Amino acid sequence: MAPSVEELTQHVLKGEHRALAKAISIMETRGQSSRQLMKLIYPRSGNAFTIGFTGPTGTGKSSLVDKTIEEYRKRGRRVGVLAIDPSSAFTGGALLGDRVRMMEHTLEKDVFIRSMASRGDAGGLARAARNAIRILDAAGMDPVIVETVGAGQTEVQVATTVDATVVVLMSQLGDEVQAFKAGFTEIGDLFVVNKSDLVNPSKTMYNIASGLKQREDGWRPPVLKTSALKGTGVAGLVDALEKYRKHIDEHGSREKMARAKIEAELVETAYSDFYRETVDRLKGQKDWDLLVDRVLKHQVDPETAASQLARTIRKLDG
Ligand SMILES: Nc1nc2c(ncn2[C@@H]2O[C@H](COP(=O)(O)OP(=O)(O)O)[C@@H](O)[C@H]2O)c(=O)[nH]1
Ligand SMILES: [Mg+2]
Structure with a gap:
């Protein structure tokens, strides 16, 4: 007999991987019990710091998320990750790559990684992602990290769901300029120029920083450099994320943003x-x-x- 939604919820709250996967699938397919499940999960969620990693394809988001997981693990935290990649709906390649790349972590007890594929409906994916975040949150994962590609509707919707959005760029081929045209400026709380081992990122960092303004709550989005390949700059990124978490808590912007997010949802x-x-x-x-x-x-x-x-x-x- 299939376990009841109540039983499933109990297993989710204990952080059991199989239950987490099952619960997320239910939200993804909007199965019959999805509403009932969220009714039980929601009261137990709301504790995790949620982080979105977004940016153009190939800038190193998955690799950087990998290193970020490691860094958070070193700090004794349990980490939940959702990889959302619309391109996977067409090829499956990107998704598979992500899965393989993130595999070393999936075996750890305190890291849960799950890929979510677009079923052609951007709104539906954002909806499923929000609820999947809540499931990982209720399971005691903190932070919960979401990786998305590009600045399309889903990304913007996901960005309006998470507490912090990290925009990952790299300094090659004037990509940063294109990226900015694509609307990343609006959604980024932190900016990262990755692959700093390949190209000196100073110019790109300067260009990005000069396009950013201090926000009303006093936060000025930092521009950081990393090499996901070598792992450099990752501790600094996590420090900056934690600083941001503190900032939005102390300035009441987290609460204010949460209200706007709930309204939008x-x-x-x-x-x-x-x-x-x-x-x-x-x-x-x-x-x-x-x-x-x-x-x-x-x-x-x-x-x-x-x-x-x-x-x-x-x-x-x-
Ligand atoms: N040299 C170098 N290569 C990197 C770095 N980060 C990622 N890569 C490589 O760039 C490619 C794309 O990385 P991936 O993490 O899949 O990018 P995503 O599409 O943004 O998720 C892979 O071949 C990575 O090994 C980095 O910091 N330096
Ligand atoms: Mg990726």
């Missing part, structure tokens, strides 16, 4: 459920095909047809 989640229900209801109407036909034949314009549909839905809601 509630709107997105309710909207997404509402959207799905509405599509079903619209298409379920007896006149649906007829209406589509009429628009197709230019007998009714789409604007009029849509407003007619909206009126009908409202009437159904009574």
Whole structure:
């Protein structure tokens, strides 16, 4: 017999890896018990410091997360990691690479690493990721780290979920300029120029820093250099992350940001459920095909047809 959601929750709270994987799968597939599971998990979450690593492909995010796990382990912390890579939906290659690279940690008791693949729906992935973070948080992982690629919708949504966003860049081919055009400036709380063993990062660091302003709460996003290959600069990164954690706690910005995050999540989640229900209801109407036909034949314009549909839905809601 499959364990009940209550039993599963007990195992999750003990940090058992198999239970964590199962619970995350349930949130990922939005299985029947996903709502019930979150009802039990949520009250036990909210303790972890959550960190997002994002940036263009190939800058060394996975490698850096690896070293960051090591550094946190040295400091006696239990670490949860979610690797989200939209490209894996097409090739699976990146994901597999990440998995292999992070493998040495997966065997450790106090490190849990899980890849989450996009199922084509960015909103759905962000939703699953938020709940997966809560599962690792409730299991006592602190910090919980999320790796994403690029600055697309999912990344921005994930960035608005975590406490701290680390933007990972490297100094090659003027990438940093492109990266900034791609919208990383807005989402970064800390910036890292990785692969400092290959190219002297000073110029890139300067360019990035000069594009950053001090925030309202007094935080100026630091620009750090690392070599994930050699492990240099990683302790400094973790120090900076902990400094940021302290800063947002002391300046009340964590609380303020948390409120904004919850508001965004509630709107997105309710909207997404509402959207799905509405599509079903619209298409379920007896006149649906007829209406589509009429628009197709230019007998009714789409604007009029849509407003007619909206009126009908409202009437159904009574
Ligand atoms: N020389 C050097 N190579 C690195 C460094 N960090 C990562 N790499 C290499 O860059 C490639 C991409 O790294 P990966 O961590 O997968 O990047 P991601 O796509 O951002 O997750 C791999 O071949 C890594 O071994 C670094 O600090 N120095
Ligand atoms: Mg990666």
